[in-house]
Each structure stands twice: as C-alpha cells, then as structure tokens.
Amino acid sequence: MKSDVIMIDNRSNGFETALEETRKVAAYQGLDRKETMRLLLCAEEMLSMARSVTGEMQASFWIETAGKDLELHMSTKTVMDKEKRALLISAATSRKNESARSLLGRIRDAFEAAMANEADHSDQVPWEAWADLANHPVDDPEWDGYEQSVLRKVADQVKVGIRGSVVDLTVCKHFE
Numbered sequence: 001m002k003s004d005v006i007m008i009d010n011r012s013n014g015f016e017t018a019l020e021e022t023r024k025v026a027a028y029q030g031l032d033r034k035e036t037m038r039l040l041l042c043a044e045e046m047l048s049m050a051r052s053v054t055g056e057m058q059a060s061f062w063i064e065t066a067g068k069d070l071e072l073h074m075s076t077k078t079v080m081d082k083e084k085r086a087l088l089i090s091a092a093t094s095r096k097n098e099s100a101r102s103l104l105g106r107i108r109d110a111f112e113a114a115m116a117n118e119a120d121h122s123d124q125v126p127w128e129a130w131a132d133l134a135n136h137p138v139d140d141p142e143w144d145g146y147e148q149s150v151l152r153k154v155a156d157q158v159k160v161g162i163r164g165s166v167v168d169l170t171v172c173k174h175f176e
Contacts, residue, residue: 157170
C-alpha cells in the first residue's frame with residue numbers, strides 16, 4: 001500500500017499533514033501505541049534532518065507498506081554541494097549513495113561528486129562575530145547531527161540516493 005503523497009516545504013507547511021498521514025498508516029497497519037510512536041519519531045527526524053541539511057526544500061513525503069514492513073520516503077531537489085552531499089550520504093546506514101549501484105551509476109556518481117561545488121560560506125557572518133551583536137543568541141554553527149543519530153537508533157535502515165540535484169531519502173522500519 002502507498003499512502004497519499006504530502007508536499008512539504010522548509011517553512012513547515014505540510015509537516016503536520018505528513019505526521020497525520022503517518023498516524024493514519026500506523027492505525028491502518030494495526031500498530032500499537034509504542035510502534036506508532038516509533039514510526040512518528042522516524043518521520044519527524046527524517047523530515048527535520050532533510051530540512052537541516054538541504055535548507056530550502058520542496059519535498060514529497062509518502063509511506064509504502066508491505067505487511068509490517070514500512071518505508072518512509074521523501075524526495076526533494078536541492079542545490080548540491082560537496083558539504084551537503086557528504087552530510088546526506090553520512091546519514092545512510094551503508095554510507096553509500098543508493099543511486100550508484102550499477103557500473104554506470106557509480107561512474108555517474110563519481111562524476112557528480114567531482115563536479116559538485118565547494119560550499120559557499122562567503123556571504124555569512126563568522127559565528128564568532130555574532131557574539132558581539134546585541135540580542136542575538138550564540139549557537140554553535142555546525143549541524144549537530146541529532147536527527148541523524150536518532151534515525152540510526154530507531155530505524156532499521158536509512159537509504160540515501162542522490163542523482164544530480166534530486167535527493168531520495170528512505171527510512172525502513174519493520175515491526176514484529
């Protein structure tokens with residue numbers, strides 16, 4: 001079974017709708033309260049991680065089921081650079097690009113990785129300078145990877161496929 005496809009953007013439009021769709025799928029599959037909470041946690045962290053890493057996004061989210069095997073899918077376009085690519089691939093359980101399975105896929109992936117731009121941080125104020133500004137909270141500028149670590153603990157498998165500027169993220173969860 002495939003759920004409805006929900007459109008989500010970086011301003012959290014569609015985020016609640018995606019979580020509601022996740023609840024509906026859990027109820028339809030007969031998951032108990034604990035299993036439903038785990039599935040919701042997977043969905044929340046998946047969507048948060050994608051927004052944190054890719055920044056601007058217009059994503060589609062849906063769930064596919066086969067018995068008690070559930071796969072949460074998200075597909076989005078992003079301006080890909082080497083930093084984003086490395087962060088996304090590091091989120092995968094296999095630490096590999098799932099779109100690069102065949103010989104031609106691996107060649108294309110190597111070419112795309114080589115051609116990816118360096119991350120442009122030239123227009124950003126150095127984080128040390130923010131401390132001198134009044135009424136501005138000081139945060140560590142690095143992404144902490146919280147969503148990634150939660151996904152690894154809760155999900156059975158996380159797959160990341162990058163092909164050009166399209167990122168496909170799949171979180172697999174099996175319930176007994």
